[in-house]
Amino acid sequence: MADTPPTTTDIPSNDTDLSPVGRFLRATEIDTRLLGMIGALMLIWFGFHFYGVIVNGQGFFLTPRNLWNLSVxxxxxxxxxxxxxxxxxxxxxxxxxxxxxxxxxxxxxxxxxxxxxxxxxxxxxxxxxxxxxxxxxxxxxxxxxxxxxxxxxxxxxxxxxxxxxxxxxxxxxxxxxxxxxxxxxxxxxxxxxxxYGAIGSTGSWIVGLLACAGVLWMLYSGRQNRRRHDFRLRPMWAETFLGALGCGVILGSVLLVNAYPWPKGIIRQWAARNDIEVPAEGLFISHGFAIxxxxxxxxxxxxxxxxxxxxxxxxxxxxxxxxxxxxxxxxxxxxxxxxxxxxxxxxxxxxxxxxxxxxxxxxxxxxxxxxxxxxxxxxxxxxxxxxxxxxxxxxxxxxxxxxxxxxxxxxxxxxxxxxxxxxxxxxxxxxxxxxxxxxxxx
Incomplete structure (x- = not known):
């Protein structure tokens, strides 16, 4: 009898000898060096923020204003x-x-x-x-x-x-x-x-939604290419996790940049130029993503x-x-x-x-x-x-x-x-x- 061609599978059986973390990393194919850099970044961010809390009674690092400026x-x-x-x-x-x-x-x-x-x-x-x-x-x-x-x-x-x-x-x-x-x-x-060198709240949501669509399309097309060439497929839970993680980071970034408002002085200048009356409680105009x-x-x-x-x-x-x-x-x-x-x-x-x-x-x-x-x-x-x-x-x-x-x-x-x-x-x-x-x- 002739050998049958191999079929694509989600996870090979020899992964059972790995630890749960090892199986997770193998299934999702997340770069361990990338995880290390993200861990170092989180350590820096939280370290500086809590240092401010301890010394000054208030942390200034993990705020929309500082993180927006940091991105620029x-x-x-x-x-x-x-x-x-x-x-x-x-x-x-x-x-x-x-x-x-x-x-x-x-x-x-x-x-x-x-x-x-x-x-x-x-x-x-x-x-x-x-x-x-x-x-x-x-x-x-x-x-x-x-x-x-x-x-x-x-x-x-x-x-x-x-x-x-x-x-x-x-x-x-x-x-x-x-x-x-x-x-x-x-x-x-x-x-x-x-x-003025930012795209505002609406523009940021448009960019964020387009980016999420791009992430999902990349995952879908990548899976189709793997199936077409008989490469190993990631399990669906891993694909779902990566899609949710990517979209979560993108939408979280949109919420963050939209949480940083224009300064009050800039709002007054903008309102005066456009003949807009600023209410007593003020206006909240989001920066959004910077250009x-x-x-x-x-x-x-x-x-x-x-x-x-x-x-x-x-x-x-x-x-x-x-x-x-x-x-x-x-x-x-x-x-x-x-x-x-x-x-x-x-x-x-x-x-x-x-x-x-x-x-x-x-x-x-x-x-x-x-x-x-x-x-x-x-x-x-x-x-x-x-x-x-x-x-x-x-x-x-x-x-x-x-x-x-x-x-x-x-x-x-x-x-x-x-x-x-x-x-x-x-x-x-x-x-x-x-x-x-x-x-x-x-």
């Missing part, structure tokens, strides 16, 4: 961290990203404040569009130049980007003679957040698709796993490195857009030490400095961890020196954990 502060670092994942996976490093934020922000500031209004008119609707395109193009051009020096001239990435850190920081200073350029275009400033947070989410989705669904992403992991074997397999590794650094530069330009819009100005200090936080975010998020391993969502979560540490230390009154010491210790500890994890997984 994380945006620029998170955007760059998604690109740093690719750089580190291919066994390179980019120390110039903070300087790129500074120089692109300064060029964009000069462009929209001093140059474009002369030709287009003050407040013209296309000023912000031209500015964003120029900033991202400049970042991509500088990044491509770095990649060319690294890939085609054989200069180590550490040296090229360290030189770039100094060069572009100096160029940012010389561009405006050390002056601060402000205020930026009103529409451009919305890209940095604030009461820079939505930019980060879109970048994260696009970068995840790039890394997991395209040939480019497969080539990135192949180069990181074994550069020599990748070259022998026909991958143009030098051209890939140039494109990766160009992408990193473009994302740094986009981070410059968000950072300068948030400050409503371009300053010489913009992006200072951002390279430290970006690299730390990628490493904390599970990107291995040995190359070949990394995830986009991990880097974004790592950026949130880093920004939570910094924000919490500011709230409890730690000075800058202590903050830098803690960040440095966290970075070293993250690399140690990565080495430990890789040694145990061999």
């Amino acid at each position: 502060q994380t945006s620029s670092i998170g955007i760059m961290a998604t690109g740093m994942v690719l750089v580190i996976i291919t066994r390179n490093i980019d120390l110039s990203v903070g300087a790129l934020v500074g120089v692109t922000a300064m060029v964009m500031g000069i462009l929209q404040v001093e140059i474009l209004p002369q030709y287009l008119g003050l407040g013209h609707g296309s000023i912000w569009i031209v500015t964003v395109i120029v900033g991202m193009t400049l970042g991509a051009t500088i990044g491509a130049f770095h990649g060319w020096l690294i890939a085609y001239r054989g200069i180590p990435a550490f040296i090229v980007t360290l030189g770039g850190l100094l060069i572009w920081r100096g160029c940012a200073f010389l561009a405006a003679g050390g002056k601060t350029i402000s205020p930026v275009d009103e529409t451009f400033a919305l890209l940095g957040g604030g009461p 820079p947070v939505l930019i980060l989410i879109v970048v994260g989705i696009l970068m995840t698709i790039l890394m997991t669904r395209t040939r480019f992403g497969r080539y990135v992991f192949a180069i990181g796993g074994n550069p020599e074997a990748a070259a022998l397999a026909g991958i143009n590794t030098r051209w890939m490195v140039l494109k990766i650094f160009a992408l990193m530069g473009m994302l740094a330009g986009l981070a410059g857009v968000v950072a300068s819009a948030r400050l409503n100005s371009a300053t010489n200090a913009l992006g200072l030490l951002d390279e430290l936080y970006v690299i730390a975010a990628a490493v904390i998020g599970g990107t291995s400095l040995a190359g070949g391993v990394g995830t986009i969502y991990g880097a974004i979560l790592g950026a949130l961890v880093m920004q939570s540490l910094q924000s919490g230390m500011v709230l409890i009154g730690f000075d800058t020196a202590i903050q830098q010491i803690v960040v440095g210790m966290v970075l070293v500890f993250a690399v140690y954990l990565d080495n430990l994890y890789r040694s145990k997984s061999k």
Whole structure:
């Protein structure tokens, strides 16, 4: 009798020797490193909050206002961290990203404040569009130049980007003679957040419901693909749990951002401009999701698709796993490195857009030490400095961890020196954990 083809099953019988937690993790396929990062994030959040309760009698960390501001502060670092994942996976490093934020922000500031209004008119609707395109193009051009020096001239990435850190920081200073350029275009400033740089309650619910639909569609299409290729299926309870968890986090986020109202002064200004009478009890107008947070989410989705669904992403992991074997397999590794650094530069330009819009100005200090936080975010998020391993969502979560540490230390009154010491210790500890994890997984 001929053998019958195997059929898809939910859980193989040999899972009975695992613990209940092991069976749960195997059934849901949740990344244990992701759980570790979420646990560390919760520890940081609750730790800072209860420290405030003990010292001041009131916690300030786990409030809608602080968490909303935290999400905005994380945006620029998170955007760059998604690109740093690719750089580190291919066994390179980019120390110039903070300087790129500074120089692109300064060029964009000069462009929209001093140059474009002369030709287009003050407040013209296309000023912000031209500015964003120029900033991202400049970042991509500088990044491509770095990649060319690294890939085609054989200069180590550490040296090229360290030189770039100094060069572009100096160029940012010389561009405006050390002056601060402000205020930026009103529409451009919305890209940095604030009461007007958010989509409000209704827009947030629309985004949240669309995101929930996306989560459910991903689970459904993933299950169909597994069945089509005779891969093992997750049990239905695991699919249901993942869907409920994803939608719960999304809808919880919507409730959180909608719980943070506009300040009373902003409401009075808005009401006066629109001839609206403010009642005695006041008006409650929700911020909703900030625009820079939505930019980060879109970048994260696009970068995840790039890394997991395209040939480019497969080539990135192949180069990181074994550069020599990748070259022998026909991958143009030098051209890939140039494109990766160009992408990193473009994302740094986009981070410059968000950072300068948030400050409503371009300053010489913009992006200072951002390279430290970006690299730390990628490493904390599970990107291995040995190359070949990394995830986009991990880097974004790592950026949130880093920004939570910094924000919490500011709230409890730690000075800058202590903050830098803690960040440095966290970075070293993250690399140690990565080495430990890789040694145990061999």
